[in-house]
Amino acid sequence: MNSSRLSQLLDFLKNDPKDAFTLYAIATEYKSTDPQEALKYFEILLQEHPDYLATYYHVAHLYLELEEDEKAEAAFKKGIELAQKQENALSLRELQNAYNEFLFED
Template sequence: MNSRIATLAKAVKEHPNDSFYKFTLALEMLKINEQQKAQVLFEAIRAQDPAYVGVYYHLAKLYTELGENKKALSTYKEGIRIAEEQQDMHTKSELSAALMNLEIEMDE
């Protein structure tokens, strides 16, 4: 385990309710192809801190990579709703574009 991952894992353990540490660790897990661990972290963030809007894009993208397109669709849509509530138009736009791309891929 590289030192960055070890440092982040320690931070998550010390601050289990801090979504930022979990999110950053999940992204590091993706870099080393630990998709299962990343998924657990992303899903924990969504469950514990649903307003953490950054998680929706990455979790939905991971679902797509795992062939879970229905989960990806619902995750994108949930993220769009949260972004609208927060008036975060940039994130809403990114999620909407990703959703549209997935819908197009599924129609092909």
């Protein structure tokens, strides 16, 4: 985690607390060092910005890391559905591959 980048992102969030990209960037910064804090920001995204597609791949993997398999599966499925709706072939392929891997390992 880059603490100066995180500090700057948190300042951006104070100025615009509803900005999806800033929330996503903060969650990503926390992901490797403080998974629970990352989860807090990812879940804000899921609630307040359910169409922010990038969230689903990362939150699903974080749920897996936290051994919350049911939530991970739901996130994969919702992300796949959203990628289809948004006609985002790259994200759809990434989510489907990750979901298939999850199913295979489960």
